[in-house]
Each structure stands twice: as C-alpha cells, then as structure tokens.
Amino acid sequence: EDQVTQSPEALRLQEGESSSLNCSYTVSGLRGLFWYRQDPGKGPEFLFTLYSAGEEKEKERLKATLTKKESFLHITAPKPEDSATYLCAVQAGPGGSYIPTFGRGTSLIVHP
Amino acid sequence: KAGVTQTPRYLIKTRGQQVTLSCSPISGHRSVSWYQQTPGQGLQFLFEYFSETQRNKGNFPGRFSGRQFSNSRSEMNVSTLELGDSALYLCASSLRRGGGSSGANVLTFGAGSRLTVL
Numbered sequence: 001e002d003q004v005t006q007s008p009e010a011l012r013l014q015e016g017e018s019s020s021l022n023c024s025y026t027v028s029g030l031r032g033l034f035w036y037r038q039d040p041g042k043g044p045e046f047l048f049t050l051y052s053a054g055e056e057k058e059k060e061r062l063k064a065t066l067t068k069k070e071s072f073l074h075i076t077a078p079k080p081e082d083s084a085t086y087l088c089a090v091q092a093g094p095g096g097s098y099i100p101t102f103g104r105g106t107s108l109i110v111h112p
Numbered sequence: 113k114a115g116v117t118q119t120p121r122y123l124i125k126t127r128g129q130q131v132t133l134s135c136s137p138i139s140g141h142r143s144v145s146w147y148q149q150t151p152g153q154g155l156q157f158l159f160e161y162f163s164e165t166q167r168n169k170g171n172f173p174g175r176f177s178g179r180q181f182s183n184s185r186s187e188m189n190v191s192t193l194e195l196g197d198s199a200l201y202l203c204a205s206s207l208r209r210g211g212g213s214s215g216a217n218v219l220t221f222g223a224g225s226r227l228t229v230l
Contacts, residue, residue, distance in 0.1 A: 032216035043116070043202050043221030044155075051216070087155065091217050098208075098217055099145065099168050104154035 002027045004103035006088050012109045013078055021073040021086055021106045029093025033071050034100060035064050036087040044087055078110045114139065116222035118203050124228045130191040133225045137184050137205030143167075144186040145219065146178060149200040158201075161186055162208055193229045200224045 003026040013019055025033065032051055036044035048057045050066040057064050061082060063074040073086055085107045089100035117136040125131050137144050145168075146158040157170035161180035178188040184205075190197055204219035 034216075034218065036221075041223070043204070043223050044219075046218055046220065049216050049218060089155075097168065099157050099160060099170075100217055100219065101157075102147075102155035 002090055002092055002097065002101040004088055004090055004101055006086075006103035006106050008106060009104070010107045010109075012111065013075075015079055015110055015112050016077045018074070018076045018078070020075070021108070023071040023073070023088030023103055024069060025071070025088070025090045027090045027092050027101075028095070031091045031093045032100075033066055034089040034091070035062075035071070035073055036089065038085045038087060038105070047086075075108070078108075080110045080112050083108055083110045116203055116205050116220055118201075118222035118225050120225060121223065122226045122228075124230060125193050126230050127193055127195060129193050130189060131193060131227060132187055132189045133201055133203075133227075135186045135188075135203030135205075135222060137186070137203075138220055141205035141207055141220070142184050143206045143208035143217075144180055144184065145204045145206070146186070146188050147202045147204065148172075149202055149224070150198075155202070158188065190227075195229050198227060198229045200226050 005024045007022045032049050035047040038044040048064045053068045055066050061076050065072045085105040087105045089102040091100045119134045143162045145160040148156045160168040164180045175191045180186045202224045204221045
C-alpha cells in the first residue's frame with residue numbers, strides 16, 4: 001500500500017526565514033511525486049511533478065527535490081503570501097494504482 | 113480557460129438525508145476523480161470516472177456513489193448521511209489519454225463542496 005508522510009504538520013516562519021518541508025513516501029515503483037498548494041476555502045493547486053531521484057524543480061521561492069525515499073519543498077525567503085497548506089502525493093508505477101495517494105499536508109504560516 | 117466547477121459550494125443536511133454534488137471538469141478532460149477531505153484524515157480518494165465508467169474506487173461504503181455523463185460532467189451522491197460525512201468534497205479532473213494508466217496523473221481541483229451534517 002502506498003504511503004505518504006509529511007512533516008512537520010505545521011510550521012510558523014518569519015518573513016525571510018528559509019525552511020524546508022518533508023515528504024517521505026513508500027510506493028511500488030514511482031511514476032510521479034506531486035506537490036500541491038491549498039489555500040483556505042479552495043481546492044489544491046498543482047505546483048510540481050518530480051519523476052526520478054535527483055530531479056529538482058523551481059518556481060519563484062519554491063524548490064522541490066526528490067530522493068528515492070523522500071522529497072523536500074524548500075522555501076527561500078518566504079513572504080506572507082506563501083502561507084498555505086502544502087500537500088505531497090505519489091503515483092505508483094506500472095502495475096500500481098493510477099490514483100495519487102496524498103499526505104495530510106504541512107500548514108505553513110509566514111508572519112510579516 | 114474555465115477551471116473545474118463544483119456546485120453547491122456549501123450545504124447543510126441532517127442525518128439520514130441524502131445529498132448530490134455536481135462537478136464540471138475542464139473542457140477536454142475526460143477523467144474525473146472525487147476526494148473527501150477532513151482535518152483528521154486528509155485527502156481520501158472516493159472514486160474515479162473515465163468515459164462514463166468507474167475506473168477506480170476507494171475504500172468507502174456503498175452509501176457513496178457517483179456517475180459521469182457523456183459530456184464528462186460528474187455527480188456524486190451520499191445517501192443516509194451520517195455526522196462523520198461532514199467534510200469538504202473535492203472534484204478533480206485530469207487529461208487521461210485513452211483510458212490507460214500511463215503518464216503522470218496531474219489533477220486540477222475545483223474549490224470543493226463543503227458539506228455539514230447535523
């Protein structure tokens with residue numbers, strides 16, 4: 001069974017204070033690892049897909065990295081508008097489920 | 113282009129009632145998935161439809177059902193509501209080519225339907 005564990009559950013940062021969110025996963029093969037952002041009262045919004053260990057992707061202040069067991073979402077010099085819940089999901093490889101399995105998310109609050 | 117549209121956005125029901133939620137996917141997306149989101153369990157997969165056929169089903173009781181129409185719009189129904197069914201119900205559409213399972217399944221979510229059961 002595919003499993004995704006995100007840590008920490010909640011994170012409070014001061015504006016400009018860089019940090020990282022962790023996503024540990026267990027999956028039968030890996031077709032893709034996804035990061036989503038969810039704002040209060042809204043559905044998750046897609047950020048990145050990572051496919052293989054060593055891959056990195058960046059978008060503004062966010063950088064996602066992937067190893068064989070975990071992924072990190074690095075947030076550099078965050079701003080208050082980066083406050084949101086960040087969700088990680090994995091999709092299994094051939095023979096596995098096409099349906100992504102989600103972690104419970106990390107709630108990030110960035111104080112001005 | 114228009115995103116995923118879910119209706120209604122908010123609803124309040126009482127135990128024992130039933131509810132129907134609607135989802136209009138992004139134009140061209142033929143796969144529609146439904147998720148239940150609660151603070152305690154996170155995002156839990158309900159079911160996925162492609163070309164009017166249920167392709168995958170999560171671990172939920174038979175009170176939860178769904179269907180997809182020829183225009184890819186989807187509905188989900190929950191019968192005999194229980195207090196524990198209170199949740200945000202999210203619909204997501206994706207571009208699943210040919211009904212196969214290849215490729216990364218990037219989901220585009222709607223804003224959700226917030227169901228409160230009293």
